[in-house]
Amino acid sequence: MKSPYNDPNDEEKERYAFELANSRHDPHQLLQTVKRIFEGWVLHELDEYAPGLEKLNDNWGLVIEKIKKDTGENISRQKILIVSTSYITVKDVGNQYSFDKDKSLLYLAFEYLVKQGYVVKTINDLIPCPKCGRAILSKDGALFYRRPFSNKCSQC
Numbered sequence: 001m002k003s004p005y006n007d008p009n010d011e012e013k014e015r016y017a018f019e020l021a022n023s024r025h026d027p028h029q030l031l032q033t034v035k036r037i038f039e040g041w042v043l044h045e046l047d048e049y050a051p052g053l054e055k056l057n058d059n060w061g062l063v064i065e066k067i068k069k070d071t072g073e074n075i076s077r078q079k080i081l082i083v084s085t086s087y088i089t090v091k092d093v094g095n096q097y098s099f100d101k102d103k104s105l106l107y108l109a110f111e112y113l114v115k116q117g118y119v120v121k122t123i124n125d126l127i128p129c130p131k132c133g134r135a136i137l138s139k140d141g142a143l144f145y146r147r148p149f150s151n152k153c154s155q156c
């Protein structure tokens, strides 16, 4: 599937959902399946957050602990995936988020990835530090977290 990754016809959708479900318990296999189905969606695969984003890093750990508790699966941190498109759309009124109903398959992929220990953020939220490759806030991300924007991390 190509950008913007809207749901295909029912038959194709069912087949992709089946492929995703089949690989969902193996983080590496799952990522390969996601990358094959959603061509070009994953832009960057990063290992960690840059210094200064400890809170996001802590959140990642908390999410993993919660998933382990909820599912009983022994998952661990995988990668920070920076993707091109989100499955949510922003409503104009009140800046509220809502699901894009045409992206249910993309949402499924997102959900499976998170449940295996991946962080999934869009290129509007995070970008890689061009020098060390750790995750830093994008311009919009910095605005959202009320931080000054820099195009590299504090150590580079």
Ligand SMILES: [Zn+2]
Pocket: 050, 129, 130, 131, 132, 133, 134, 152, 153, 154, 155, 156
């Ligand atoms: Zn850096």
